[in-house]
Amino acid sequence: MIKKKKYVVAVVGATGAVGNEMIATLEQRDFPVEKLRLFASERSEGKTLEFQGNQIPVETLNEDSFKGIDIALFSAGAERSKIWAPIAAESGCVVVDNSSQWRMDPDVPLVVPEVNSHDLKWHNKKGIIANPNCSTIQMVVVLKPIHDAAKIKRVVVTTFQSVSGTGKKAMDELLQQTTDLLNFKEIKCNVYPHQIAFNVLPHIDKFLENGYTKEEMKMVNETKKIMGDDSIRLTATTVRVPVFRCHSESLNIETEKKLTPNDVRALLSKAPGIVVFDAPEKNVYPLAVGVAGKDETYVGRIREDESIENGINMWIVADNLRKGAALNAVQIAEKLVEMAK
Ligand code: NAP
Numbered sequence: 001m002i003k004k005k006k007y008v009v010a011v012v013g014a015t016g017a018v019g020n021e022m023i024a025t026l027e028q029r030d031f032p033v034e035k036l037r038l039f040a041s042e043r044s045e046g047k048t049l050e051f052q053g054n055q056i057p058v059e060t061l062n063e064d065s066f067k068g069i070d071i072a073l074f075s076a077g078a079e080r081s082k083i084w085a086p087i088a089a090e091s092g093c094v095v096v097d098n099s100s101q102w103r104m105d106p107d108v109p110l111v112v113p114e115v116n117s118h119d120l121k122w123h124n125k126k127g128i129i130a131n132p133n134c135s136t137i138q139m140v141v142v143l144k145p146i147h148d149a150a151k152i153k154r155v156v157v158t159t160f161q162s163v164s165g166t167g168k169k170a171m172d173e174l175l176q177q178t179t180d181l182l183n184f185k186e187i188k189c190n191v192y193p194h195q196i197a198f199n200v201l202p203h204i205d206k207f208l209e210n211g212y213t214k215e216e217m218k219m220v221n222e223t224k225k226i227m228g229d230d231s232i233r234l235t236a237t238t239v240r241v242p243v244f245r246c247h248s249e250s251l252n253i254e255t256e257k258k259l260t261p262n263d264v265r266a267l268l269s270k271a272p273g274i275v276v277f278d279a280p281e282k283n284v285y286p287l288a289v290g291v292a293g294k295d296e297t298y299v300g301r302i303r304e305d306e307s308i309e310n311g312i313n314m315w316i317v318a319d320n321l322r323k324g325a326a327l328n329a330v331q332i333a334e335k336l337v338e339m340a341k
Pocket residue numbers: 012013014015016017018019039040041042043044061074075076077078080098099100131132133134135164165166167168169320324325
């Protein structure tokens with residue numbers, strides 16, 4: 001990307017849960033936008049969306065759509081990214097892709113700016129940069145300072161993921177099922193295989209041959225790539241809960257070097273993108289409803305795992321639409337602008 005005062009930016013999937021948040025994040029962070037172009041499916045033809053007080057038309061994609069665009073933020077699903085990200089890159093724009101399509105491609109950097117912004121140096125290989133999975137992003141923000149200080153041997157993570165991770169339709173389904181159940185009506189399950197209202201589903205994304213879900217294996221594989229260390233062992237259980245926004249995670253971390261809970265609090269308090277929110281004596285710990293709309297990953301319940309020599313347990317919460325998706329993508333774009341200077 002060449003140095004400019006302002007950039008032509010595109011959001012592909014602009015009408016979705018992540019796309020909407022991308023537009024809001026570009027505006028809130030005062031990203032140097034010369035012109036914003038918005039794309040979605042034919043279903044959105046004729047719609048407009050607001051940016052900096054102006055109504056911007058939503059366009060459909062064609063082979064020439066990306067001409068003149070400097071940066072394209074993609075959040076229209078893996079199938080669209082598979083087809084359109086290379087076309088966009090071919091037109092000379094840098095793609096920041098939110099889908100799982102390109103994450104494990106060896107020619108595509110997988111970036112969380114607090115952890116591995118140095119990997120952006122080789123983004124020209126394909127012209128595509130991948131945004132990691134939402135559950136992985138908030139976890140690696142916390143793992144990185146601990147790994148640097150004490151070398152992580154193994155992580156056991158259990159997630160409690162909100163329905164907004166699946167998109168707009170899933171948020172509508174949770175609301176509709178909740179209303180119907182409270183009115184003694186029959187419920188419909190379209191997005192998830194089971195009732196999500198008043199329930200907990202140990203199932204996110206598809207099941208694989210090894211008995212894990214794709215979401216669980218994304219956490220394993222993406223963590224190694226982002227941290228640049230294949231030796232970290234990690235096992236995950238990913239769970240959907242009837243919450244609209246924010247993913248919560250229980251982390252059990254085993255390190256080579258001993259860290260006390262106070263060492264961890266001190267380390268994380270200094271680390272970028274983290275708020276230590278940990279005063280159990282006052283019932284203070286991170287909660288989904290409190291962290292919604294926030295940029296940082298909140299950490300609490302920091303305590304020793306007394307069953308092993310060097311183990312720490314903690315509870316972390318982040319807004320999956322912000323740090324888990326839109327904010328991380330915009331932070332990557334900000335780094336690219338910095339690098340072009
Ligand atoms: P969503 O609310 O369902 O939105 C999907 C968006 O894609 C809508 O704007 C939709 O437009 C657009 N779209 C669908 N088909 C299209 C087509 N053929 N051409 C152009 N646009 C099309 O989903 P979401 O939650 O925002 O998620 C979008 C994608 O982002 C996901 O599929 C996933 O790959 C990724 N994502 C990543 C993370 C992460 O972990 N980093 C988190 C959440 C989502 P219409 O409104 O016109 O249908």
